[in-house]
Amino acid sequence: MINTADPSGIRDGEVVAPLPLRGDAELVFIGRVRTPFEQREDCPRQGRDDGQSCWLEVDEPWRVGLTGLEAGMRVQVLYWMHLARRDLVLQNPDFRGDLHGTFSIRSPVRPNPIAVSLTTVRGVDLAAGILHVGGLDCVDGTPLLDIKRDRCFGT
Amino acid sequence: MINTADPSGIRDGEVVAPLPLRGDAELVFIGRVRTPFEQREDCPRQGRDDGQSCWLEVDEPWRVGLTGLEAGMRVQVLYWMHLARRDLVLQNPDFRGDLHGTFSIRSPVRPNPIAVSLTTVRGVDLAAGILHVGGLDCVDGTPLLDIKRDRCFGT
Numbered sequence: 001m002i003n004t005a006d007p008s009g010i011r012d013g014e015v016v017a018p019l020p021l022r023g024d025a026e027l028v029f030i031g032r033v034r035t036p037f038e039q040r041e042d043c044p045r046q047g048r049d050d051g052q053s054c055w056l057e058v059d060e061p062w063r064v065g066l067t068g069l070e071a072g073m074r075v076q077v078l079y080w081m082h083l084a085r086r087d088l089v090l091q092n093p094d095f096r097g098d099l100h101g102t103f104s105i106r107s108p109v110r111p112n113p114i115a116v117s118l119t120t121v122r123g124v125d126l127a128a129g130i131l132h133v134g135g136l137d138c139v140d141g142t143p144l145l146d147i148k149r150d151r152c153f154g155t
Numbered sequence: 156m157i158n159t160a161d162p163s164g165i166r167d168g169e170v171v172a173p174l175p176l177r178g179d180a181e182l183v184f185i186g187r188v189r190t191p192f193e194q195r196e197d198c199p200r201q202g203r204d205d206g207q208s209c210w211l212e213v214d215e216p217w218r219v220g221l222t223g224l225e226a227g228m229r230v231q232v233l234y235w236m237h238l239a240r241r242d243l244v245l246q247n248p249d250f251r252g253d254l255h256g257t258f259s260i261r262s263p264v265r266p267n268p269i270a271v272s273l274t275t276v277r278g279v280d281l282a283a284g285i286l287h288v289g290g291l292d293c294v295d296g297t298p299l300l301d302i303k304r305d306r307c308f309g310t
Contacts, residue, residue: 017220020183023181061173063244064170067256068255090219101219103301112183114233143180146258149261151201
């Protein structure tokens with residue numbers, strides 16, 4: 001059953017798509033994102049590498065997958081925006097009446113609310129499964145999906 | 156039930172993690188990626204913006220979500236690497252014995268096999284739900300998860 005969290009209302013002109021009752025594939029949460037932001041209203045619009053420290057907690061049995069990551073490396077972090085509704089195809093994100101197709105913006109509201117953020121590793125504690133990183137944009141406790149070393153291997 | 160596709164064998168030194176029997180969240184496939192590559196062996200290691208033409212087919216009811224995308228814009232494309240096994244935490248991708256933590260590389264083999272590729276829009280057919288893009292790296296028919304306009308809004 002697809003979770004359509006977020007009871008928030010629809011804004012002017014927004015278009016809702018019917019979500020299927022069942023999904024097509026299943027995700028595994030491998031840990032969580034720890035940030036200073038307790039609620040959505042506290043989150044910045046976008047993470048900043050020089051922002052407040054955040055960290056990723058990776059659960060067993062995935063911790064050994066952090067092997068090879070070191071401070072200074074750039075990584076993409078994928079996480080699940082679990083508080084976002086998933087059924088809007090046209091959105092009015094700034095309340096001003098400008099409608100945007102969901103795929104032309106980066107709003108967390110999308111059929112698969114997967115966030116992709118680029119950040120720099122500040123430190124690794126392999127035994128504890130902790131990756132210290134730069135500032136991210138999500139609420140504390142957001143489910144973690146993946147970490148990928150960035151293609152641009154320079155710092 | 157988590158699909159552990161790919162019956163391929165384990166290479167020297169690789170470490171397998173037990174996957175949970177049930178996932179934590181469900182994905183919706185919004186369409187598919189069309190490429191010239193019929194099998195995994197045909198795929199390049201990485202997409203190239205000047206590579207062979209690929210396109211994204213977006214199904215109803217998500218097509219209107221393409222509104223606002225235009226040729227020349229940079230987008231991130233997220234797709235589900237459905238042929239990849241999901242349970243390796245240490246990998247030996249080049250068969251030479253160097254073991255890499257899954258999160259320190261970009262192999263499709265990962266607990267959540269979500270690929271993130273950056274490409275340039277070459278054309279849009281909104282009514283047909285088609286987005287023409289640069290070269291991608293996956294097999295024809297790979298399930299499409301998301302399209303996000305890239306943060307760097309310059310071409």
